[in-house]
Amino acid sequence: MQSKYKVGLMRLNLLAGALLLGLLAPQAPAFASALLLWLGVIWLAVTAALLEFSHRRPAILPWQLLPGLLLMALLWTAPERHALWLWLWPAALLLPQPVWMLAVNLLLAALSWWSLHRLLGAEQALFAAFALLTLTILAVARRRQPQRPSVRQRVRLAPGLPLWSAYQLYEDLPRERARCHREGVHGELLLLRVPRHQLWPMAQQLCRQLHGFENCYRLDQRTLAALLLNRDAQLARERREELLANLATPRKARVIALEAIDSLDASLGRFQEQQDSLAIDMEVTHG
């Protein structure tokens, strides 16, 4: 069951929003609100540009806080022009966000209402407050928890790609080592250091060359790892040479037989210090 979700439509929606704010911005009389509107345009456009259907770039918190802050600032600087947008607050609360951010947004919403209350007059302001409160309850009822970090650790980083988080490697490695030992299979861990901007293309190249049962891991922004399984050391060497020849040259690589890994952290440490472009550990090292 492949997901029918279309990221393109959401991008279109983001761009339409950016366009509308862009049309409104030149009409704003005050410099401050024009500036805020342009900031909104930038936020929407950049979000649209970076949007994709993967866990490659989980949203960072300051970025998520920005729309709320912009909305509050707009209502504060020019309440008479943007009063209509008070009702965007329930939608802002609907966004997946942690509880503390929800609290911050509620506070910002209250401040926005305060900036409008003089404009509306006492009765309407009171009624608007209650209406906003009701919609807030509704929005909170419909809110979804953001993904918990524990869930994010166990998922594939992109749909359809056997690319997993570093956490998963710590889970898989002892199991694979025991299994290879039991079944008499030659297993190796391949570590690759790549330039930061080439990490994703390289990960895709690597995943394409792996068997279905071999996994690839993203250890940090510059390091990839893969588990390679072969019937014996001879086959493993041929396969490894072919694989490395087919990859766009990584900065450096290290191949470690699973039996030779005492602890993953120690192996990663040695990889950090490694000067040569390729190192191979096949012997059991006792340090």
Added chain:
Amino acid sequence: MDEGNPAAAGRFAIAYVAGALLLAGYATWHYLMGHYARILPPALLALLMLVAAVLRLVLIAWPRIPAYLVLIAGYLLLALELPHLDGEAVIWVGLAPVLPLLLLPLAPALLLNVALAPLWLLLGGEALDGEFVLSYLAIMTLAPLALWEQRRQRALLLATDPRDPNCQALSHDGLHAHLESEFQRTALLHQPLAILVIHLPQLEMASEQFGRRARQALLDTLCNEATRCSRRHDFLGRHSDTTFWLVLPDTSENGAQLVQQRILQALEPVVLIDTGSLRTHMGLCQRLPGESWQRLRQRLCNLTHRLETQ
């Protein structure tokens, strides 16, 4: 997904009651001001919202019916009151595009907003100037972004999480992907591959007869015992709602029968509070020499079907 559970129903009902109170307050306000002719609509609509709140709690499986009632109440009140308000009253028009987004799924909400936009713009502005229209359109485009993001995150999780959301097993997609790779691995390494199909007939009715907790107890018991009786690299996946596949790589037929025996023995003494003893139908499937992945999968599905209709 989570809109069907009682806790969510309670939260929505509270929100609807708050809406009813708001409308009742508005009716009272008209009474105090002496606008006797304008009392009736908000009072009636407040009652409608109360009905919606009750319906939300009673018809947990149909959350859309009360949502539409609340939407109708909100729309009617706005349409009736907007002509009476003047000047700064323009602010209330902004409610119209936000209401459906809070109450309906994304697609109907968008459709409704686009269809009704001209109507609300006419009702809202005597001063129908360009900036007002742009502001209204901006609300209409910006508000749905929250729902888009919700959907994106949920779909992404479904597409990338190999685990079943309700129990400690792989999901259907995760299971099939993992089984196929295990098929390749054992083929490459010339190892046998066995799959134990476990059907739990009680799961089908447990939810209706005994509720969610009984169903969860069944699931947890099976997953725990199956995991306990298997090795670390064997894995359990949920093929359908009631059927699990336990994949046993590098296991001969005898070994697989042994595992089946062990699971049966482990489940035998189990007595759950609601459902009593746990009944299972099990079947074994071994990869035949030279068999293709499609063929094995077909045989597995046939076996599963036989067990499920037994």
